[in-house]
Amino acid sequence: MREKLVVGVDLGGTTVKTGLITSSGVILAERRLPTLGDEGPEAVMGQVRKSIEGVLASAKGKAVRGIGIGSPGLVEKNGIVKAPPNFKGWTSVPMADEIQAAFDIHTEVDNDANTAAIAEAKFGAGRAFPNFLFVIWGTGIGGGIIMNGQIYRGPSGGAGEIGHVSIDYKGPLCKCGTAGCIETYVGQRYLSARAVEILKQHPESKIHALVGGDLSKVEPLYISQAAHDGDRVALDIFTEAGTLLGVALGGVMNTLDYRVSIIGGGISAAGQFVFDAITASVKANVMSPMRDEIIVIPAQLGNTAGMLGAAGLVL
Numbered sequence: 107m108r109e110k111l112v113v114g115v116d117l118g119g120t121t122v123k124t125g126l127i128t129s130s131g132v133i134l135a136e137r138r139l140p141t142l143g144d145e146g147p148e149a150v151m152g153q154v155r156k157s158i159e160g161v162l163a164s165a166k167g168k169a170v171r172g173i174g175i176g177s178p179g180l181v182e183k184n185g186i187v188k189a190p191p192n193f194k195g196w197t198s199v200p201m202a203d204e205i206q207a208a209f210d211i212h213t214e215v216d217n218d219a220n221t222a223a224i225a226e227a228k229f230g231a232g233r234a235f236p237n238f239l240f241v242i243w244g245t246g247i248g249g250g251i252i253m254n255g256q257i258y259r260g261p262s263g264g265a266g267e268i269g270h271v272s273i274d275y276k277g278p279l280c281k282c283g284t285a286g287c288i289e290t291y292v293g294q295r296y297l298s299a300r301a302v303e304i305l306k307q308h309p310e311s312k313i314h315a316l317v318g319g320d321l322s323k324v325e326p327l328y329i330s331q332a333a334h335d336g337d338r339v340a341l342d343i344f345t346e347a348g349t350l351l352g353v354a355l356g357g358v359m360n361t362l363d364y365r366v367s368i369i370g371g372g373i374s375a376a377g378q379f380v381f382d383a384i385t386a387s388v389k390a391n392v393m394s395p396m397r398d399e400i401i402v403i404p405a406q407l408g409n410t411a412g413m414l415g416a417a418g419l420v421l
């Protein structure tokens with residue numbers, strides 16, 4: 107079967123990553139540009155167009171069947187992107203219509219967590235599983251639901267907000283307005299703050315040396331380095347975080363009758379011990395007949411997931 111060519115755009119808070127991609131998931135050309143999110147929607151859209159122009163030139167006249175874009179924020183079914191976080195002056199932009207008009211190529215837009223889930227379903231760790239829960243564990247907690255091989259968006263496109271599952275109705279208030287969201291426990295900023303409080307009681311931890319004694323510099327990267335060196339405090343911090351995440355995932359898997367979770371994002375690269383903690387916690391928090399079938403595995407595609415998943419919107 108002849109390979110089809112599409113464009114996949116990963117619109118991030120700091121960088122626009124755009125690829126010319128085949129239907130088998132091979133990235134033939136790539137362009138990276140600063141997002142310019144502080145300069146308003148016109149500047150951002152200009153960067154998106156410029157990045158697409160760059161990779162279309164690499165097609166050398168071959169037909170490109172579609173453009174897919176993964177964007178932060180709420181994305182409506184018609185490709186309107188509303189209020190992406192960290193983008194100044196952006197309320198509502200008809201992204202799909204604007205890009206389609208600029209290039210006369212069919213264009214689809216979806217939330218970036220959904221596109222990452224699509225990438226793993228089509229090209230990565232989810233290929234063997236028609237139904238799975240996808241989690242991005244990084245600055246926040248994002249997610250996507252793959253159902254019968256397709257992304258499930260919900261009636262308004264907002265399905266998969268795993269980070270806003272509450273694990274304690276009396277817990278800390280989340281920016282979404284709900285108390286005790288899992289994101290307020292294990293999102294990067296919160297995890298770092300929790301680590302600082304623990305480190306004040308444990309001067310022996312290797313994390314102190316890694317940050318030069320400046321606890322304001324504590325972040326998951328250093329906690330992970332210390333954990334890989336066998337630091338007990340670092341291991342305990344991540345084990346606690348994995349356990350808490352597993353509580354939230356267990357509830358979602360009970361609701362969906364799912365057995366498989368795939369975890370991506372920067373913090374998920376901390377090590378197998380994190381996945382062991384998540385798996386044990388999920389098993390403890392699902393109904394007993396499900397426990398022997400629970401699978402929690404890392405995502406495979408890393409930094410290319412955004413582009414590949416965006417491409418998957420039009421393949």
